[in-house]
Amino acid sequence: MQPTSKLTKLICTSYIILFLLSPLLISTHTSELFEFPKILFVYASTIIITTIHLFNITKKSQPIFKKHPLNLPLLLFLLSQTISTLWSIDPHTSIYGYYSRFNGGLLSLICYALLFLILNVYITPQFKTKIINTSLVSGFIVSAYAILQHFGIDKNFWVQDVQQRVFSTLGQPNWLSAYLCILTPLAINRFLKSKNTSSKLLYFHLSLVFFIASLFTKSKSGLIALPISLLIYFILNLKQHSKQLLPLFGLLTILALTIPNPIKSKIFPTSTLNDSNHTIPSTINITPSQDIRKIVWQGAIKLWQQYPLFGTGTETFAYSYYWTRPAKHNLTSEWDFIYNKAHNEYLNFLATTGSFGFLTYFLLILISLFQLIHHRQYHLLASFISILITNLAGFSVVITSLYFFLIPTLAKPNQTTDTNPPQPTNFLFKLIIPIVSFYLLKQTWNYYQADLSYNQAQQYQQNQQLQTAQQHLQQAVKLRPSETIYISQLASVQAKLALSQSKTNQQFSQQLVQQSLDNIHSLDKLSPYNLNILKVKAQTYYYLSAIDKKYFSSAIESLVQASLLAPTDAKTFYLLAKFWQVGGNSNQAIKNYLQAIKLKSNYDHACFELAQIYLHQKQNKLAKQYLQQTLQIAPNNTQAQQLLQQIKP
Structure with a gap:
């Protein structure tokens, strides 16, 4: 890059850190180990980058954003999500995302949009190279850990059989596979374009590491997306790099047919032996995931038909799916699972944000594809297409959303980061920027602290330490007063505590009863369509009915209301x-x-x-x-x- 200001360098460094650390972040102290720390990091990074960018504008009088073909589609997409949030059956969920998933709420989408718009101001060929290099370094760390997982490095740490299906720092095999599908074309492109032998060897082996780690995930969606995206890339580059691509294609094919994975199993099915030592009990009936998804998709389409314009609200599928849930879902092995996503990104947008949300999202995809093809960025095109394919049978998470929104910015970098002559700026504007930034960072920190308290409360509940659990939940609610999952758990704990104190300390017990009731009643306004909340309410009233029988009818009423919202559950x-x-x-x-x-x-x-x-x-x-x-x-x-x-x- 040409000589630039310290603020510009700081912005570039912030983006590099974002691409480096986002895939790696994991926390064993939060209620959700993988996505929660990642989304908070995206929030914090967006606040920091936006703040520095605004200061840079005041010093250089730069335009806030630069022209890009995606600017208008992106703003239309945000408009659709905002309207769906305003009309949402659960506005809090629409803003912050479903608790435990987080990604996809309006707040996260605003962050990705800002990161795109600001990156477009500063992107240069040199900066693009640094971003891709950083992505490959981070991907190598993730993949190396995944391969070690396959050989049992942490097999005793996880409940899941991580050796069978690795997930590394992403938390789920399908998510890891989707991430590696993005990086593999980038590594292969570096292998083809490198001039010296050492670089070629480096990127060649890196490509193999990504590919092998992908096979170890045994993700069907990923193992469909990867060969399709690579095939597109190979075809578009075959004329120029046939001598290198054909041997590489052959080697990848050999690996795919050697290492156990769903593709190999389809081509070379293993024979089933009637061995009494390996029989599976007849009562165990695991429904194929594709069959379950088809049922969920039917419900999603019916939901869109009922709410065709703006849907039921951004990220509200966990609540509204029950309204149109096909009864045959009950006959699957995942009949009592909560489906907080439609397991198809496109149907998820269709059901929750309606035709307007779906069409603006589709427009965003079309123009992104056009830009990547027009500028002959075939490696980025392959990466982007892999996201589109994995989203067909899944949903976006933090890391895939980050690349979905930022890959199009890399299609045509600016040759320089243009600056304009400094102009006087309003002192009040300079004063407001750090104040707002500090407030937003503090809110992000409070979100993290609240979740820590909530997670600790869960652990204390399991150990029947109800008073300590109540204290932690009260702290969580204090930090996040509108988080219904905290409030419902606090009401439940207070009811249990009231019951335990009802014989020995009646006055304290009655105080707890009233506090529990206050919290229950607040949930009626905050989240009236949340089936889980209604079930927690019923359970809470049941505990209270052991103190006073009049509350039992309220428990019944809560479940009757739940049955009306979920007529096929x-x-x-x-x-x-x-x-x-x-x-x-x-x-x-x-x-x-x-x-x-x-x-x-x-x-x-x-x-x-x-x-x-x-x-x-x-x-x-x-x-x-x-x-x-x-x-x-x-x-x-x-x-x-x-x-x-x-x-x-």
């Missing part, structure tokens, strides 16, 4: 039946157990509970029917076996 009807059963209303319990079984015919727990009610009512024929049905689903249920034997023929 078998588990909600099962819980409602359990509550009615505890309350002594057998008729309502039977009604809801039957509804649960209607929605999920293999619901063994519901069948067993229903059989016990019928047995208690001396309706032996019905009891026998549902006990037999229980054993057909769960033949190892010894209680059902014993009860069935007790029934007289």
